[in-house]
Amino acid sequence: MNKKLLFLSSFLFLLISMNCNSQKSNQYIARQGEMSFFSYTSAENIKANNDQVLSLIDFSTGEIAVSILMRAFKFEKSLMEEHFNESYIESDLFPKASFEGVIQNLDPTHIGTQTRIVKGDFILKGIKKTLEFKIDINKIGDVLSVKGEVEILVKDFNIKIPPLLSPNIAKSIQVTFNFDYSEYEN
């Protein structure tokens, strides 16, 4: 009798705990996140935009994931876009870049903007690097947006720049992003 009760109660507990989890999962998705990168040198300024970046954020745990389709970056000069995909990023072999991290000390109950540090792994061209950068999280009701800036070093990701072109491409690339999220239905 006692054992039966215990079993039943444990089963109930399990159910409740699982239920708790799904209720707690307040996840948000950005399907058309904007991301730009800039390379400033005295010889040439290069800029590219991508407005198809995917991102998912778990507001209860502070986890954030970003998936970037490399060929969706658009350049002013079509030849640059070709070189970017064909020679530098090799988007045939590495179609996507991704980021997976945790927002440190995220306050899920905070209304308005909070600036937090996010720390996680960025994978580009199959190379994983730990990045730490500041982001602004703005949440009012169900409206959530995240924006920020991060610097990427070209040499970290096996991007080979021929000596002739090295004055035209910056050593560190500035990446800015702005994601608008909506509630994610599992």
Place this chain on the structure above:
Amino acid sequence: MKIRLYYVVFLILISMGSQQLWAQDLLSKLVKEEVKEPSYAMSTFKGNRLSIGHSVETRKKGALEATFMSRYWNTIEESNNNFIADRMCARFGVDYAFTDRFTAGIGYGPPNGIADGYIKYRFIRQGIEGEGSPIGVTGLQTATYRSRQLTGIENRDGFFDRTAFTTQLLIARKINSSFSLQISPTFVHRSSSSNPIDDNNHFALGFGGRYKVANHVSVVSEYYYVANELESIETYGAFALGVNWDVKNILLQFTMTNNQIFTEDTFITQTSRNFNFKDGNFFFGFNATYFIQL
């Protein structure tokens, strides 16, 4: 009591486990959210021209290219006292992409005085990741006009007698990121023939390939087989072996070939020398294409 403790530990573990499972999947959830848009293979070849002939590539809208093409060779008859080479010939051209699929160009070549123009339309673009078309298909139509009064295999009496037209279907496949192949059924029509035994229409088949040896450097080769060759002169298939090197806005093409004319109708049907390294047979080609985005 002991059993109860086990249960509690077990339950805690399970609930933790489920939470873990819940959290780790953010990236894989994103994979499910990806919108499949048709995307096409980029850069099957690097330029409008493979080395001597056209490639399946067209440029993106608004791209203007200024091209300088040249060939240098020595003759058997003369002593090699000249600087670099005994003879040279060139073509200056402009190519413009009206849309992502439609490119047109014009050119003029001294000292032969051949003016040419072409239009090129990309019918089918090769898909990627096993979706869409396995090949890319581009149609090319060229027209040439011989402005100089020289003896040739064509008559040069009236305006129309001096023209020739080439129609090509360029079929290519980017097999992997560094290797691409092209096959091009070709029809050449020459408006006149000075010798009645020559046919005005020729059928040919072009073969081309490129192999990327480095990110900016590729080795390219082309060969043209002519089904009904000229009868009045002995001709060989046009062959080219070269290196393409893209530097910033410039594409440099270095070629070893067996012909000196830049227009399709001429080099496909009228190449009179076999490919080897002897004077008179060996032609060194150098093309520079400057890219401007309008």
